[in-house]
Amino acid sequence: MSDTASLAQAQRSLADPDIRYPLWPPLIRGCPRTSSADMSYPVDVEYDYAQVPADFLTRAGSGLDRWSALLPPLLAPSLGEGGTPxxxxxxxxxxxxxxxxxxWSHKDRLNRCTVSAALGAGAPGIVVASSGNHGASAAAYAARAGLRCVVLGSAGLPPAVASFLSAYGAVVLPVPAEERWPLTERIVEEFGYFPVSNLTPFHTGSSFxxxxxxxxxxxxxxxxxxxxxxxxxxxxxxxxxxxxxxxxxxxxxxxxxxxxxxxxxxxxxxxxxxxxxxxxxxxxxxxxxxxxxxxxxxxxxxxxxxxxxxxxxxxxxxxxxxxxxxxxxxxxxxxxxxxxxxxxxxxxxxxxxxxxxxxxxxxxxxxxxxDVGVGGHGLAPVDPAWESVLGRLSAAGIRPA
Incomplete structure (x- = not known):
């Protein structure tokens, strides 16, 4: 996997734009200089805007790679995210x-970037606290990049999400909701995994x-x-x-x-x-x-x-x-x-x-x-006799021509 033509050059505090950090490693707990136990301020990525090509909006390309100049280095392989109708x-x-x-969700745009951050940081895998779209997407991009993925979900995982996670080979640990973030922190500390979900009291998450x-x-x-x-x-x-x-x-x-x-x-x-x-x-x-x-x-x-x-x-x-x-x-x-x-x-x-x-x-x-409950039930068989079918259609407001 090779770097793309990213113009990213630093990380910047959203609490104080004059505070900057190197681009690597990606900060995962927000801005260390402005944050406190009571407030967590995120950081974002700063670019060399003077080098953005004039045809940025019109140049050919597809998905996130089309916009690589104004994205962090896209080290993770694409799954074809972006370009939605x-x-x-x-x-x-x-x-x-x-x-x-x-x-099937917007989280794919985020996880192309977060898994790229994990690869750039040299992490052996990623960990995510999620019972929905984020976990499913993170697991897919980890699999695509050859990284292990641990998902800390809840006991009420929607059936479609559980199926996604199983298909991608993620290690899924349904735990009480309040335990997900402390366990995420522990996995980061003991296994060196990159967190693609939040570790702070007020959400900061990955800068990428x-x-x-x-x-x-x-x-x-x-x-x-x-x-x-x-x-x-x-x-x-x-x-x-x-x-x-x-x-x-x-x-x-x-x-x-x-x-x-x-x-x-x-x-x-x-x-x-x-x-x-x-x-x-x-x-x-x-x-x-x-x-x-x-x-x-x-x-x-x-x-x-x-x-x-x-x-x-x-x-x-x-x-x-x-x-x-x-x-x-x-x-x-x-x-x-x-x-x-x-x-x-x-x-x-x-x-x-x-x-x-x-x-x-x-x-x-x-x-x-x-959605919760989707895929958890089927439809009861219908009597194929025409009178029964006609009755069902009439009840639905469908009338013969």
Whole structure:
């Protein structure tokens, strides 16, 4: 595996942009100079923007490799991530369908970068605390790169995710949720594995990972131009931050003249980013109530999300399960099946209905196959007698011609 044409040159503190660190090794606990026991500030990757080619948005290529100049060194082999379709839903609304990635979620963009970080750091494997998309994606990219993978999941792993993990040969350890992160830390310390999930009180994660999400913004602009707003399902806020950084870079490079407003879309039963913005703090912890949107059901936010909203002039939104299910059904009626958490972007748009100049993009993060309970039951046989079939069709509102 060889380095790509990356212009990455350093890591930079998001709390104080004047604080820089070498590009290697990738920092996994945020900025050591500004973080404390009470607050964790992430770092991101800085590039030599003066060397970005003028045809950056129009040059040929596919997937993340097309954008390698503004990504960390892509040492991990590709699985064909990126290049997902932008589906026109009508009335100026578009869906960026991330379920079309190799493991059916946006996490593939992140894990191409995190597994590259593990390879560059010389780690023998990776460890991840996840019961959903992140674990499945990490396991796939580890397998592709020839690394071992340990996944610390919960007892309630969705069937599709459990099947993914088994197929990729990951070592899966279902443990109580609160034990996942201490065990991640222990595996990092004793085995030298690279963590591709968080190790800090307020989410910082790998500096390399969120860089992969910038490519969502690049692809939107290359196909559609700059939209008026983007609605993003939000858990810890890494996707939100990456998309925002991508739009900001294009403006700074003179390739666009503005950035769209970003809207974070969180479950109403928690919503730590909305709480942090409301309280005027960089991060906070909230109690989490019951929701079926397990993929974005987080008790804490990352400072990344606060920055993304501030820099774009956007707002945090909260949606309930009824709004999520209505959005999921709306997409299904157009032939798009997404996970309930993934429908948060469209749910946020429908709930807020802001006045926006220009097209609106809603990001859908993953496939409906990832929902809890999917694949756990089948359909009962139907009596093939015509009278019985006709009765079933009539009950569904289907009438003879």
């Amino acid at each position: 932008l589906v026109d839903l009508g009335e100026g609304v578009y869906l960026k369908d991330e379920s079309r990635n190799p493991t 990972g969120p860089e992969g999400y910038k490519t969502v913004a690049y692809e939107i602009v290359a196909e559609l131009g700059v939209p008026g707003a983007v609605f993003v399902p939000t858990g810890y806020g890494e996707l939100l931050f990456g998309i925002g950084k991508g739009f900001a870079e294009l403006r700074e490079l003179g390739l666009t003249d503005r950035v769209p407003r970003l809207y974070s879309c969180e479950p109403r039963t928690g919503g730590p980013l909305a709480a942090a913005v409301r309280q005027g703090v960089p991060a906070t912890r909230v109690p989490v109530g019951a929701t079926d949107a397990y993929g974005i059901d987080c008790p804490v936010n990352s400072y990344r999300g606060v920055l993304a909203l501030e820099r774009s002039g956007g707002d945090p939104l909260l949606v309930d399960d009824a709004q999520l299910k209505a959005a999921q059904s709306e997409l299904a009626a157009q032939g798009l099946w997404c996970e309930l958490s993934a429908a948060a972007g469209l749910a946020g748009l429908r709930a807020a209905a802001p006045e926006v100049e220009g097209p609106v993009v809603c990001v859908a993060t993953s496939s409906g196959f990832k």
